[in-house]
Amino acid sequence: MKLALPKGRLLKDSASLLERADVGLEGYDKRSRSYRLKSSRFPGIFFKVFQERDIPIQVAIGNYDLGICGLDWVEELMARYPSGELVKLRDLGYGRSDIYVVTSGHSGVSSLEEINDRFARVRIVSEYQNMAESFARRQRLRRFSILPICGAGEVYPPESADLAIITKASAGSFASYDLVPLSRILSSNASLIANRNSLAKADLSEFLGCLQPFAAETKAGTVLPAAGEVTGVKMHAVKGPGDKVEGRPRDSEVTRLALPDGHLLKSAAEFLQKAGLNIQGYSGAPATRRLTTDLPGVTIKVIRPQDMPLQVANDNFDLAITGEDWLKDHLYRFPSSPVTEILKLGFGKVTLVAVVSQDIPARDIHELRDLVTGGYIPSLRVASEYVNIADKYARDNHLGHFKIIPTWGASEAFLPEDADLLIENTETGETLARHNLAVIDTIFESSACLIGHRDNLSHTSKKGGIERIIDIIRKGC
Amino acid sequence: MKVPRCKGMRDLLPDDMVKFRQIEEVFRHCSIKWGYEEVRTPMLEYLHLFTATGTLTPGMLGRVYSFLDWNGWSGERVVLRPEGTIPTARLYLEDLAGDEISRLSYVGNTFTFEETGTEQRERWQCGVELIGKSQPLADVELMLLASEVLGKLRLGPLQVKLSHAGLIKALIEELGLGAAEQTQILDQVLEGNIKALGEIETQDADLKRALALLMDVTGSSPGFLKNVRMLLGNALPRFEPSLRDLASIAELLGAMDCAYQIDIASGRGFEYYTGVIFHFDISNKRVGGGGRYDDLISLVGGPSIPASGFALYIDQLMDLLKLEERPVPRILIQCQEDSATGLKSCFEVARSLRESGYIVQLDQGQKAVGDYRWLLTVSGKGLFRLTDQATGVKHELASEAEIRQAMESSG
Numbered sequence: 001m002k003l004a005l006p007k008g009r010l011l012k013d014s015a016s017l018l019e020r021a022d023v024g025l026e027g028y029d030k031r032s033r034s035y036r037l038k039s040s041r042f043p044g045i046f047f048k049v050f051q052e053r054d055i056p057i058q059v060a061i062g063n064y065d066l067g068i069c070g071l072d073w074v075e076e077l078m079a080r081y082p083s084g085e086l087v088k089l090r091d092l093g094y095g096r097s098d099i100y101v102v103t104s105g106h107s108g109v110s111s112l113e114e115i116n117d118r119f120a121r122v123r124i125v126s127e128y129q130n131m132a133e134s135f136a137r138r139q140r141l142r143r144f145s146i147l148p149i150c151g152a153g154e155v156y157p158p159e160s161a162d163l164a165i166i167t168k169a170s171a172g173s174f175a176s177y178d179l180v181p182l183s184r185i186l187s188s189n190a191s192l193i194a195n196r197n198s199l200a201k202a203d204l205s206e207f208l209g210c211l212q213p214f215a216a217e218t219k220a221g222t223v224l225p226a227a228g229e230v231t232g233v234k235m236h237a238v239k240g241p242g243d244k245v246e247g248r249p250r251d252s253e254v255t256r257l258a259l260p261d262g263h264l265l266k267s268a269a270e271f272l273q274k275a276g277l278n279i280q281g282y283s284g285a286p287a288t289r290r291l292t293t294d295l296p297g298v299t300i301k302v303i304r305p306q307d308m309p310l311q312v313a314n315d316n317f318d319l320a321i322t323g324e325d326w327l328k329d330h331l332y333r334f335p336s337s338p339v340t341e342i343l344k345l346g347f348g349k350v351t352l353v354a355v356v357s358q359d360i361p362a363r364d365i366h367e368l369r370d371l372v373t374g375g376y377i378p379s380l381r382v383a384s385e386y387v388n389i390a391d392k393y394a395r396d397n398h399l400g401h402f403k404i405i406p407t408w409g410a411s412e413a414f415l416p417e418d419a420d421l422l423i424e425n426t427e428t429g430e431t432l433a434r435h436n437l438a439v440i441d442t443i444f445e446s447s448a449c450l451i452g453h454r455d456n457l458s459h460t461s462k463k464g465g466i467e468r469i470i471d472i473i474r475k476g477c
Numbered sequence: 478m479k480v481p482r483c484k485g486m487r488d489l490l491p492d493d494m495v496k497f498r499q500i501e502e503v504f505r506h507c508s509i510k511w512g513y514e515e516v517r518t519p520m521l522e523y524l525h526l527f528t529a530t531g532t533l534t535p536g537m538l539g540r541v542y543s544f545l546d547w548n549g550w551s552g553e554r555v556v557l558r559p560e561g562t563i564p565t566a567r568l569y570l571e572d573l574a575g576d577e578i579s580r581l582s583y584v585g586n587t588f589t590f591e592e593t594g595t596e597q598r599e600r601w602q603c604g605v606e607l608i609g610k611s612q613p614l615a616d617v618e619l620m621l622l623a624s625e626v627l628g629k630l631r632l633g634p635l636q637v638k639l640s641h642a643g644l645i646k647a648l649i650e651e652l653g654l655g656a657a658e659q660t661q662i663l664d665q666v667l668e669g670n671i672k673a674l675g676e677i678e679t680q681d682a683d684l685k686r687a688l689a690l691l692m693d694v695t696g697s698s699p700g701f702l703k704n705v706r707m708l709l710g711n712a713l714p715r716f717e718p719s720l721r722d723l724a725s726i727a728e729l730l731g732a733m734d735c736a737y738q739i740d741i742a743s744g745r746g747f748e749y750y751t752g753v754i755f756h757f758d759i760s761n762k763r764v765g766g767g768g769r770y771d772d773l774i775s776l777v778g779g780p781s782i783p784a785s786g787f788a789l790y791i792d793q794l795m796d797l798l799k800l801e802e803r804p805v806p807r808i809l810i811q812c813q814e815d816s817a818t819g820l821k822s823c824f825e826v827a828r829s830l831r832e833s834g835y836i837v838q839l840d841q842g843q844k845a846v847g848d849y850r851w852l853l854t855v856s857g858k859g860l861f862r863l864t865d866q867a868t869g870v871k872h873e874l875a876s877e878a879e880i881r882q883a884m885e886s887s888g
Binding site for chain 1: 480525528529535538539545547548549550551552553554592660
């Protein structure tokens with residue numbers, strides 16, 4: 001039997017639950033660097049730690065019999081694959097997280113029914129893109145775009161999105177970002193989930209029994225399908241576009257800059273200070289994602305670096321600091337995208353590498369290909385956060401029958417049980433070596449870069465403001 | 478390692494293609510004679526063509542094949558077309574909107590996801606759209622054209638079932654539900670669950686009686702609609718336009734000797750239907766359907782133009798169609814002289830016979846020759862030996878004219 005356990009926000013309460021249930025799990029805590037755990041009470045169970053978001057798919061495809069993760073990620077998978085192999089067993093009563101559809105207080109929309117009348121095309125950002133699409137269908141939005149993001153959804157409306165589908169926890173409070181919740185579409189707790197086939201054929205009863213007395217049921221649960229909340233849906237067209245808005249009117253004099261959070265934040269803050277761009281509040285975990293600077297005519301938002309190329313392509317920002325890795329991943333997916341690299345900034349250096357378990361007898365990519373073509377690995381499982389780079393790499397190297405497994409961090413945990421090849425970034429290679437992994441190919445070197453929208457760089461009214469920022473940033477190089 | 482075809486997709490094998498082409502030819506022949514011009518829309522369309530206005534139910538939209546195109550960074554998706562009418566309406570609006578009446582026909586595939594993979598996800602259909610007219614005569618024309626196509630295919634007795642979207646929508650509105658519930662019930666009905674309508678409690682006795690009659694009884698004359706009208710009592714005015722429309726169509730069909738059933742419960746269809754909905758059944762198999770969609774053109778951004786259309790389901794028709802014997806006898810040419818000159822003679826006689834209408838193949842060394850009516854051995858000296866495999870008779874011949882004559886005299 002195999003069980004997938006969450007990292008991150010659910011780790012502490014999940015560890016506490018398993019301790020109370022006397023599972024005898026060793027090393028399931030924040031300090032542990034091991035992804036594979038053992039239980040003194042259940043020596044036959046293989047426990048593995050994943051990013052929470054990866055768990056539903058791992059259970060659904062049958063790599064794991066049971067899993068613990070937030071109901072939000074279960075619903076996200078089931079919104080796309082409603083009759084898949086995933087079974088929700090029970091609410092575990094902790095890790096509450098409510099998901100809301102929100103809009104800006106300035107959007108002029110105060111209820112779901114007004115969305116179709118207000119926007120010619122509804123731009124929705126969310127980490128939950130399947131739930132967002134399901135919401136748009138149920139709400140019968142006439143025309144919509146869903147921009148997947150990796151987080152920070154609260155900072156997008158109104159300039160960069162009309163609606164955001166986000167957790168309340170992520171926003172801190174909606175009011176601080178001037179957001180209005182239109183509907184709660186899910187109340188999510190940590191959930192115990194199972195693979196349908198495992199439940200039907202394997203005896204999981206001893207482990208399920210030990211959790212039974214400690215997993216308190218709560219009232220949290222699915223609110224979707226949101227039919228009850230999706231009221232007054234219009235079944236016919238509203239005649240003519242009327243006064244609908246297509247995005248938000250923008251001040252063409254303003255230059256919109258996106259700065260990264262996460263591991264690039266500290267180096268980016270130091271770099272910008274060195275360049276002479278004084279930005280208030282851009283250090284450590286930002287208290288707010290809307291920042292100010294002494295420089296007039298500049299607006300600044302802090303978002304995830306992975307999301308920046310797509311945002312710049314959609315003209316939501318003029319300039320952004322991201323990694324070349326994320327720019328390449330974007331351009332491999334959208335070759336004619338208007339995003340272009342303006343400056344290499346030199347910090348945040350990582351190397352993108354192809355990695356296998358040291359147990360695989362391949363010293364380079366050619367030997368791995370021989371294993372695939374020779375039938376030793378009949379179908380190559382390629383795990384990566386960089387799905388488009390991984391896909392191109394597998395195609396370019398003629399890796400035969402392969403499938404890409406998208407991951408959301410801690411990707412090294414996938415090898416060797418749940419993937420054969422990993423496309424991953426590394427700074428020193430230490431983490432890879434510690435997990436018994438071997439680099440078989442270097443794909444490219446990546447560092448932070450300044451990106452922009454090709455059209456805006458030559459746009460008469462925007463050009464001056466953009467070049468002024470580029471000149472300042474260039475000084476830091 | 479064998480790579481199988483994608484789940485839910487279908488390979489059409491040679492025998493399937495014979496049936497497919499037969500259906501297509503009959504359909505094209507009839508629709509051209511009725512004045513319908515053939516068009517073809519692309520397989521890929523923008524998703525918002527289908528979400529534009531509630532043109533498809535959320536349930537149907539949840540099963541479309543949608544994805545981001547290579548330039549889809551805006552997050553707007555494209556789809557493999559899930560049905561044929563909406564793309565044709567888009568085509569009309571884009572290129573033909575000036576015409577007073579457009580009669581358009583098409584043959585194409587559609588894609589709808591089905592979870593188990595045991596049913597087809599790719600389906601073929603041939604359809605027509607009559608855009609610009611709203612009279613019952615237009616609907617009757619469509620039903621007669623479909624009947625003619627199905628009749629020429631000789632598949633068995635045809636049942637034409639009539640329902641009415643306007644009547645179903647009026648019933649749902651009359652049941653006193655909230656807007657969200659109305660939408661939900663309509664979606665269920667259009668996806669084939671007519672029982673959802675009958676399960677709603679209503680205090681209105683007239684409505685209850687009429688609803689029970691409409692759900693349970695299948696009418697076969699305008700008299701049935703008169704009975705319903707009587708039972709509706711005070712609720713009648715809301716239903717009057719739909720009932721009148723349906724009665725006109727029923728009367729016209731009767732006058733044309735086209736048998737029909739009024740079966741409101743057969744109302745499965747698309748959300749964009751506004752008037753009559755009709756289905757064609759043969760041997761209890763649904764082989765086609767259509768309806769009136771007077772709002773669709775405006776829903777996809779055009780002016781208010783009435784229209785109606787139907788589609789015949791080629792996959793179902795192929796299941797019912799018996800494979801015809803190969804109509805054209807086939808000839809196998811065997812070359813006796815393995816030289817360029819000898820081969821040239823073979824190719825020349827083959828071309829000449831093909832031009833006379835025969836199917837001619839050159840022997841590539843195959844062992845099984847039983848499929849061929851004729852074997853023609855070509856020597857290098859301009860001599861031919863023709864063997865009729867049906868009778869075993871052999872002919873020694875000296876020219877292509879003699880070959881043709883021998884084959885014609887043998888039938």
